[in-house]
Amino acid sequence: MRLPADGALTADLMTTHFGTGALGLYAISLSLYVWYLxxxxxxxxxxxxxxxxxxxxxxxxxxxxxxxxxQSVPYEDLYGSMSLFGWLLAVTYLGLEIFHRHRSVGPFVLPFVLLLSLLASFAPAAAPAFPPAHGPLFALHVTLNILAYAAFALSFVLSVIYLLQNRLLRHHRLGTMFWQLPALEVLERMSRSSVIVGMVSLGVGMVLGFVWASRIRGQFWNADAKEIVTLVIFAAYASYVWLGRTSAWRGARASRLCVLNFIFVIFSYTVVNLFLSRYHRYF
Amino acid sequence: MEIVLVGLNHRTATVEIRERVVFSPEQARRAAGELRSRGILEEILVLSTCNRSELYGVPPESASDSAAAVESFLASFHQFAPAELNGSLYRHGDRDAVRHLFRVTAGLDSMMLGEAEILGQVREAYRVALEQGATGPVLNRMFQAALEVGKRVRAETEIGTRAMSVAFAGVKLAESIFGKLRGHKALILGAGAMGEQAVEHMRDRGIERILVANRSRERGEELAKRVGGELVPWEGVAAALRLPDIIVSSIGGADPVFTRPTVERAMAERSNRALFIIDLGVPRNVPAEIGDLYSVYLYNIDDLTEIVEQNKKARENEIPRAEALIEEHVAKFEAWQGSMEATSLLNELQTKLKREREAFLRDRLEPMQHLSSADREQMARLMEELLDRVVIEPAERLRSRREFRRKLAAVEALRELFGLDREKP
Structure with a gap:
């Protein structure tokens, strides 16, 4: 273990305090959002x-x-990865809320933020098995990619709400819930801007990953399962944005596509990370 | 009784009676003047809308059965035979009168639950009475509190939020598809009253452009002028269909206004951007199969009527919360009334002076060692006598509660002057 043992303890305690505080604030925020709804x-x-x-x-x-x-971005263990994911989800949502001036989606996003942070606080904060990678380039690579996943997760939630709202509207089933949800067009716009945030950060994150790989292994492309799946994800979301501008794929179809695309993301985050990739474990 | 209310509304009186008991602002002023000059009421406010006519008043101290006097005044003022209004009028006193007014401004007593217009009408009636000087401290406080209650109930409950008309329900639906209507376009087919109402709502909400089409060109032109829209020739409707995001249709006649292929083509031209069709016509103007098209949302008059019914129930569910707010304010008002009574003022004043005197004696007389205990007692007695003479006795003279009430402003001033806390409604 090359980490200073005494420093580790205090750092861990601090993490717990801040983490618990954040959890508490998220919980209060969620109940306020529901109240607001x-x-x-x-x-x-x-x-x-x-x-x-x-x-x-x-x-x-x-x-x-x-x-x-x-001394690196927290990505090497489940705790760090989930915590970072939850945090970036919250950040992306907040940005979207401010940009679109719409709060009604909060009650649907906050549970995920809360859940991720909660799970993270239970996950073992294991010390890394091998010396972690360093440097701003690598840190950015990790952060941007996780940000992309968070943004895609957000667009997934928005698309699911869209489909729900659309279903209620088309079948003329308008209960109490219906009137509280944001308008269809607002949901679509929010989902699209979320995907665009995701694509930009995924694109830049990927390029940084390739640069990093070339430094370490001497070649950009290593044919790792993660590299392939990530390119597929990028292409899938690119088609969502492109199709959304043409006639047939506006509205419900675009939202269905967005939900479908997120399955790739989940696949990449779980199966690929755990079983297929050689260099990626938790992001 | 301190506050008297005599009135009738849509529940107690037929429209034939209601329309005869309406007070114009001029009549309201005259009635208030007469009631005061005859000594029936000291403070008076006339609230008259199409669904209610009510007289709120504060009778003079000596009056007995003021409500009966007000009732017979009301009958004679509007030229009814003395017994003709029996059964149509209600009368409330004090707390019940206050509660009644609060329920009125909250919209709980309205024909359409939670409607907002009544708040403006009460404000106007209060303004008229205030200008005339017909109100006094009691009614002023009561009506200010009532307006406050009206505002709070609407802000803190959903009693006034849901659409209660078919036209408005349609516009609310449009908003749940498009968000803000700014930047969107609407097409109005036919010159129906309900359709026009819907357009009014949309215009209030900032719709960008209104297109109007009608079978008869003249009526179409009239409508376009009224709602500030552009006329589309009837033959050009199919071609113009790619423009609007919202279509409101209320055409008479059995033929459908457009067919599925027409709308399909329009949807392709508008790149499947959502299209919301409100079909207010009976028989229906738009075939139901059009509602199956991608990104088309079709609502007919029955769908909208059902929404209105649901909304009514939702509003009714808010009544208990509104009533709770009203009770809170009734209690506040009563506390204020209590604090304005002379007895409570005098008690508080006496307590305060006693406390001040004791503190004074303790602080100033204790250090004077040369005084004997007899001297001290003597001085304490003198001080008490002085205070009684200067403050308590004049106040005592005002002890007659009814006499005092007319001087509520004076009570407030005394409270302010002596720093006596009182309930603020």
Whole structure:
């Protein structure tokens, strides 16, 4: 173990404190979002956003402590990876909420943020089995790719809500729930901007990955399963954006495609990471 | 009784009676003047809308059975025979009158539950009475509180949020497809009243462009002028179909206005951007199969009526929350009334002076060692006598509660002057 043992303990404690605090703020934020969904009080909505932002800040410090301890981006264990994923999901959502000025999706996104952070807090904070990779290039590669997954996850949630809302509208089944959801076009726009955020960060993240690989292994392309699947994912989302601009694939079809694409992401995050890839484990 | 309410509304009186008991602002002023000059009421406010006419008042101290006097005044003012209004009128006193007014401004007593217009009508009636100087401290406080209740109930419950008309329900649906209507276009087919209402709502919500088409060109032109839209010739409707995001159709006659292939073509031309069709016509203007087309949302009049029915139920579910808010404010108002009574003021004043005197004696007399205990007692007695003479006795003179009430402003001033806390409604 090349990590200083005493520093490790305090760092871990700090992580726990910040992590727990973030969890608490997310939980409060979620309940405020639900409250807002039903009573549409602007003040409640603002408070929900504020608590979300607070949670993001606290979790940032938790992650910072952890990466100081690891001296790298926290990606090598389940804890770090999930925590980072949850955090980036929250960040992406907050950005989208501010950009589109729409809060009604919060109640559907926050449970995922909360769940990820909760799972992360239970996952063993194992020390890395081998010396982690270093350097800003690598850190960016990891962060951007996880950000891309978070953005895709967000577009998945938005598309599912779209399909639900669309179904209610087409079948004329308008219960209490219906009136609280955001409008179809708003959901579609939000989903699309989320995918665009994901594609940009995935594209840049991928290029950085190739550069990193060429430094370490001397070649850009290593025919790793992860590299192949990631390119497929990129192509799938590119087709979503492109088809969304042409006639037949607007609306419900585009949303279905977006939901489908996310299956690739889940596949890449689970099966590929655990069984197929040689160089990627947790992202 | 301190507050008297006599009135009738759509529940207690037929429209034949209601329309005869309406007060114009001018009549309201005259009635208030007469009621005061005859000594029936000291403070008076007339609230008159198409569904209700109510007289709120504060009778003078000496009056007995003011409600009966107000009732007979009301009958004679509108030239009814004395017994003609029996059974149509209700009367409430004090707390019940306050609660009634609060329920009125909250929209709970309206024909259409939770409607917002009544709030403006009460505000206007209050303004008229205030300008005339017909109200006094009690009614002022009561109506300000009522307007506050009306606002709170609408902000904190959903009693006024759901659409209660078919036209508005259609517009709300359009918003749940398109979000904001700004930047979207609507096409109005036919000059039906409901369709026009829908357009009004859409225009209020900032719709970008309104197209109008009608079989009869003249009526189409009139409608276009009224709603500020552009006229599309009837023959050109099919070609114009690619433009609008919302179509409101209310055409008479059995022929469908357009067929499935026409809409299909339009959808291809508009790249499958969502199209929302509100079919208000009976028989239906738009074949149901068009609703199966991709990205087309078709609602007919029955669908919208059902939404309105659901919304009514949703509003009714909000009644308990509104009632709870009302009770809260009734209690606040009563607390204020209580605090404005002379007895409570005097008690508080006495307690305060006693406390001040004791503190004064403790702080100032204790250090004077040369005084004997007899001297001290003497001084304490003198001080008490002085305070009684200066403050308590004049206040005592105001002890007659009814006499005092007319001087509510004075009570408020006294409270302010002596820093006596009071309930703020």
């Amino acid at each position: 039903y009573f549409k009080k602007r003040l409640i909505g603002r408070a929900a956003t504020l608590f979300l932002a607070g949670g993001i800040v606290l979790q940032y410090f938790a992650l910072l402590e952890r990466s100081r301890w690891l």
